[in-house]
Amino acid sequence: MEIKLQPICRPSGSRVDFGAELSGIDVETMSDDEFHILRQALYENQVLVLRNQMSLSPRRQYELTRRFDPAAGVYSHGKSIDKRSVLHADLTTVPDQPQVQVIGHGFVKEYEGLSDVQLNHPHHKAFHKSPIPTDENEDFTHFYRWHIDSAMYDLDPPLVTSLLAVQVPKGRRQTCRYDDGTDATLEVPLGTTAFFSGYRLYEILSDEDKWFVRTSKVEYAPHPYIWMSKAKSRSNGLGIVSEGLELPDEEMPSFEASKIKTYPMAWKNPVTEKLAMMVYPTCVRKIHLENGEVLDNLPEIRERLYRLQRPGIDPCYIYPHDWEEGDLVLFNNHGVMHSIVGSFRDDEVRIFRQCNMAASRPPIGSTDCLSTI
Ligand SMILES: [Fe+2]
Numbered sequence: 136m137e138i139k140l141q142p143i144c145r146p147s148g149s150r151v152d153f154g155a156e157l158s159g160i161d162v163e164t165m166s167d168d169e170f171h172i173l174r175q176a177l178y179e180n181q182v183l184v185l186r187n188q189m190s191l192s193p194r195r196q197y198e199l200t201r202r203f204d205p206a207a208g209v210y211s212h213g214k215s216i217d218k219r220s221v222l223h224a225d226l227t228t229v230p231d232q233p234q235v236q237v238i239g240h241g242f243v244k245e246y247e248g249l250s251d252v253q254l255n256h257p258h259h260k261a262f263h264k265s266p267i268p269t270d271e272n273e274d275f276t277h278f279y280r281w282h283i284d285s286a287m288y289d290l291d292p293p294l295v296t297s298l299l300a301v302q303v304p305k306g307r308r309q310t311c312r313y314d315d316g317t318d319a320t321l322e323v324p325l326g327t328t329a330f331f332s333g334y335r336l337y338e339i340l341s342d343e344d345k346w347f348v349r350t351s352k353v354e355y356a357p358h359p360y361i362w363m364s365k366a367k368s369r370s371n372g373l374g375i376v377s378e379g380l381e382l383p384d385e386e387m388p389s390f391e392a393s394k395i396k397t398y399p400m401a402w403k404n405p406v407t408e409k410l411a412m413m414v415y416p417t418c419v420r421k422i423h424l425e426n427g428e429v430l431d432n433l434p435e436i437r438e439r440l441y442r443l444q445r446p447g448i449d450p451c452y453i454y455p456h457d458w459e460e461g462d463l464v465l466f467n468n469h470g471v472m473h474s475i476v477g478s479f480r481d482d483e484v485r486i487f488r489q490c491n492m493a494a495s496r497p498p499i500g501s502t503d504c505l506s507t508i
Pocket residue numbers: 282283284473
């Protein structure tokens with residue numbers, strides 16, 4: 136079989152410079168040389184689409200995903216997700232493969248050792264401050280939450296996530312509205328996964344902002360998905376509206392200071408060495424400046440990050456994947472951010488499998504030496 140790599144289909148007007156479709160490699164039997172090609176392709180294109188992978192078992196999906204980080208092993212959010220976490224309702228673990236989650240929408244009678252499962256595709260109305268009015272939900276939607284797959288406490292963000300589309304309701308499209316003071320919209324297939332590139336985001340910053348991003352770090356809240364569980368999102372999914380709804384310390388579960396995550400704002404690609412601005416705005420608590428000063432005024436921090444990140448989600452920079460059953464998408468979770476999109480009807484059943492593992496190392500910062508990675 137000949138190995139082929141071609142850019143993903145981009146709509147006219149798109150300025151997306153990442154994403155490729157790879158064919159000619161059997162991911163279940165590939166040699167180390169073939170895996171090397173796959174890994175290079177992933178880190179050069181950030182999002183890789185492999186078609187017709189329906190027969191991939193959860194075990195094989197786990198093995199493939201782990202090959203990018205052989206020392207990893209625990210699911211990205213740990214062994215179990217706290218019931219108070221906003222993620223709790225969205226994830227169903229495959230019984231024999233705890234690193235693999237079944238996600239999607241609708242009632243599933245039987246799947247991979249699970250029975251009578253009600254899947255729930257997160258609907259933005261549960262998280263956004265100003266959701267789309269109910270009577271417009273059929274046609275319009277919002278980006279749910281731009282994120283990096285990560286617990287952002289105790290565990291490091293997975294290097295790579297794999298997503299397999301098992302069952303996909305087809306035919307409908309929706310208009311994703313930004314509702315952020317601009318009239319920006321993006322036409323998307325129902326239930327798309329949308330991506331933007333942290334490399335492109337970094338590239339379009341001013342020189343002054345690049346310096347700030349290169350030299351500053353962000354500190355994430357302890358147990359961030361519990362901390363922000365009462366807060367509401369901006370309508371474009373890029374961070375939280377500051378209303379003081381984050382849980383006060385006395386309502387938070389206990390935490391260990393040593394497990395709080397502080398990461399550089401710019402993460403280096405291990406193959407191309409390019410820098411990506413990778414900041415998960417929803418979970419940010421503080422900013423550490425180069426001179427040692429720590430910024431902890433949450434509304435101000437959020438405004439500052441929003442000004443930097445908002446240009447990166449302009450419609451021309453978004454790749455909304457049009458899922459086909461059997462698609463396996465692998466993405467560089469240290470180089471792109473992504474969002475769930477869309478609202479399904481109750482009779483629309485969608486089944487996906489997601490696999491990722493907490494990384495064996497933190498993200499590579501702009502000044503880290505790659506030879507030690
Ligand atoms: Fe995700």
